[in-house]
Amino acid sequence: MNSLELTTRSPEQTQEFGTRLGELANPGDVILLVGKLGAGKTCLTQGIAWGLGIKEYAASPSFVLVRELKGRLPLYHLDFYRLENLAEIAELGLDEYFYGQGVSVVEWAEKALSLLPPENLLIEMEYIAETGRRLELKPSGKRYREMVARLK
Template sequence: MNQLELVSHSTRQTQDLGKIIGGLASAGDIIFLVGNLGAGKTNLTQGIAKGLDVTENALSPSFVLVREMYGRLPLYHIDLYRLDLSEEIEELGLDDYFYGSRVTVVEWADKADELLPTENLRIEIAYLDENKRKLTLSAWGIRYEELLNEIAQRVKDAGFNSH
């Protein structure tokens, strides 16, 4: 399986999906989030943090670009919203955040596609209405295909609707 489409009917359900993803995450996992402003990227990240047993709240790091949080595994939460030029993004030295014993989540990853690792779990979030969101999870690489298969089984067991 390379792609999974789900419908979330609430902020809580989006966070529950994140909690499933965080619970399955392994050291070195990279998760890219794409979607319009207010689509639910930070809500999903909050759930991922909970799944990693992070006790602090995963707020959007828009003003600091990177937040480090600690739980079962360290979580690096990167937000590229305020950056517009690939040169600005390249100067951040993001490679330092992608490898090692942590999980890295990048919001607004589409702003830096050419600078980011090609193997990842990419999640696109789209509005369906005020409460509902379509989440398209795409696996890029063997590790992420395995992760996506595990997520698919867990969300099925949790009663998520496929799109």
């Protein structure tokens, strides 16, 4: 299998893994984060931002839906938490992000999987204990399988 499973034992470990992802990221990469509130999606995104050389804090963009941060590559940090339905998401015209030159990271991607690029790195995140988060990486497409292989 091409998937990768790991457990982080602290927020710092979640961030560190994100940083490795950010360091490996290429223009146009799409990373989809799936998991409930508290699973660590924003924490992982913070690490990805650092891996892209971004100094800013990656706060959750729940209220603005998309935040763009500037680093080695731009990071488009999206969060679908507050979106009610697919039509609402479709109307936002998000393809300029997904098919642009930056790296897109989507929290609550499960709300709109059918609208998102079919080639992506899906990361399922789960709260397993107060100091434990389970991450399962599921790549779709050659680019992302290679990325996961490099993380092993």
